[in-house]
Amino acid sequence: MDERMGFFARLWMMFWLPWKVLFSPPAAQAVRAALPKGAPPVLPAHEPAKVEEKQEEKKVEEPGPKVFAPALHLLSILQRDGRLVDFLQEDIAGATDDQVGAAARVVHEGCRKSLARYVVLAPVRTEAEGAPVRIPAGFDPAEVRLTGNVTGQPPFQGRLAHAGWRAVEVKLPSLAVGQDAAVIAPAEVEV
């Protein structure tokens, strides 16, 4: 069994296995045989613990993928078009700058294209970076972050260090029905 189990498969097994062990002696024996020597013996579960587990099952299984699906989908798009996850998951300590640079071109070309397609970005401030700016009273601190000698009351006089980015429009495609968002990139098998 070289096949790696996915996170959700393992999650499901976590809830299913205690029941199986409790009610099926052959299954309990198989589990014990599979575990390394000295592993703690499988204990019969207590009644209240089972109830808790059931509640947990609902909490984890239902909201998880749904809430994070758009985020995972964006990640899978950046991987699909620009190999972003491959790039970030790889250890670059031993690679030369030329190698990293060549790979960065793949990531840059692909991710740039998909970002342009799915998220319309605009700078938060339209002034040139380095230009003096005036921050009036009542500004939104989520939009403008003040650094340096921040004392007294607005308006503040300062210099624009970073123009910021804002997503003006997000055109993320909807996931197809039945598509598992947790699969960032499918395994590829050449037949």
Next chain:
Amino acid sequence: MASPVVLGLDLGTTNVGLSHAPAEGDAPPAIFPIPQVVHAGEAAPRELLPSFLYLPGEVELPAGSLALPWDPARSFAVGTFAREQGTRVPARLVSSAKSWLSHAGVDRRAAILPWNAPDEVAKVSPVEATSRYLAHVKEAWNAAHPDERLEDQDLVLTVPASFDAVARELTVEAANAAGIGAHLTLLEEPQAALYAWVAASGDAWRKQVEPGDLILVCDVGGGTVDFSLIAVLEEEGTLQLSRVAVGDHILLGGDNMDLALAYAVRERLEKEGKSLDDWQLRALTHGCRVAKEALFADPSLDSSPVVIPGRGSKLIGGTMRTELTRAELEATLVDGFFPKVSAADRPAAPRRLGLTALGLPYAHDPAITRHLAAFLGRHAGASASLPPGVHAEGRTFLHPTALLFNGGVTKAALLRDRVVEVLDSWIEAEGGAKVAVLEGADPDLAVAKGAAYFGRVRRGAGLRIRGGTARSYYVGMERAELAVPGVPPRIDAVCVAPFGMEEGSETRLPEALGLLVGEPAAFRFFASSTRRDDGVGEKVDPSGLEELTPIETTLQGAQGQVVPVELHAKVTEVGTLELSAVEQASGRRWRLEYDVRGT
């Protein structure tokens, strides 16, 4: 009822585009972005619909991957995703269906595509594949315009100028199968490109050309090259346009160029001891296309990097980096596809080997300039009478005075400049003046937009390009002479439809034929794009003609009876050529069908 909208559909070899314009007024045609599956599980609109059909295996893709907004359970894909997935699984991809549609060597109604696919793939015919592209466009439009359905609007569908009567007929058959045949008209693509130029320049076009001008439309698309010559005439003080010649169907285009670049770079990599597998070659082809566009866009660049990512999850370790230099680009594309040749050069003829694979008849010579020389030369000498306004005295080829580019390849200034340079050198050698380049039309979308513009022209608003049929058509008849053992009866080609027949006109072959009732009657069928002088009934030697698929019919009635019939040829409103046998006595009519089972 006249439809409120006119639609122009560019059914290209590699891309389909749809444009629309209000039937009244002079608002310019706009492109309708076509929703399509762009990635597994993602449908989105794109300006063009790639003309590719992907036929997936049963368990290959997750359920819902090919869902479209109007059909969640779609089991095949047309468009961007089909093209992408086809590079990974080539045996299930149908491509260049349009070229198959005009290929007389195969049965075009038989399920033969994907060509050479294993038996378990449910194949489709070239007509069926074309019909699916058209149906996709119809469904996409109708989903967005439920009150102005596509099949109820005036629709102009473009075909290459090089399409003969049979390929046109099959295109209409595909349109009917897709349910869009009700208000259909065919238009030649180079004419559509010129209409788009007229539409884009407004009234200013009359200042850019003058009577006596001969406009060459040079259309280099993803898969085909198509030439047409259109003359500017003056009649009763107003300018008229008349299409005077069309070229052959040349299977050569931008896809060949990207592949040629990839092969050139691969050769260099192999000399450096690096080998590429198929997957990497595809990545290289993509990389070369990106690098090519970068070099075309910025003339100051000497080279552009090409990166071939590793296939596994190790991106950095597996990536190969190289670059495409300007010298390579110029040697491969500019000199390879547009060499400086003389006007007397002709494309290398394919070597005729005993066994030939039955695939598409791709152009043997990649030199587009040589194909152009052949086109201009053939039309200068082939005919005694040239169309009005065209002069060939003392010239070895027809001299265009203006040039309109069309097709994605011609977006590259470097390639346009080379065509102009070569053409000018030919004309100057014979004492002519340089050609003027007509600017202003978008080479990717011009055909679709021009088609919609033509939809309005047909209603009487604006100038119409005339010219009629671009070929003369002939049927083969056995000579009435004594039979000689061992010598097959000789055949005369009798002209049934002269060159330049206008839409709606009909001809009648005066000679009566005796046809046997109840038995299939078949005729050999020929065409010529250069014989402008043959009138109806003229007998010519078929050896100089292009043989098309046979035409046939079966007369119903009492078996064994011989009925005297006349052959009629009619150019329909749609733009197809209809041949029929008409019984002299009763006027009963039998339509002659094109037999496209392949030769």
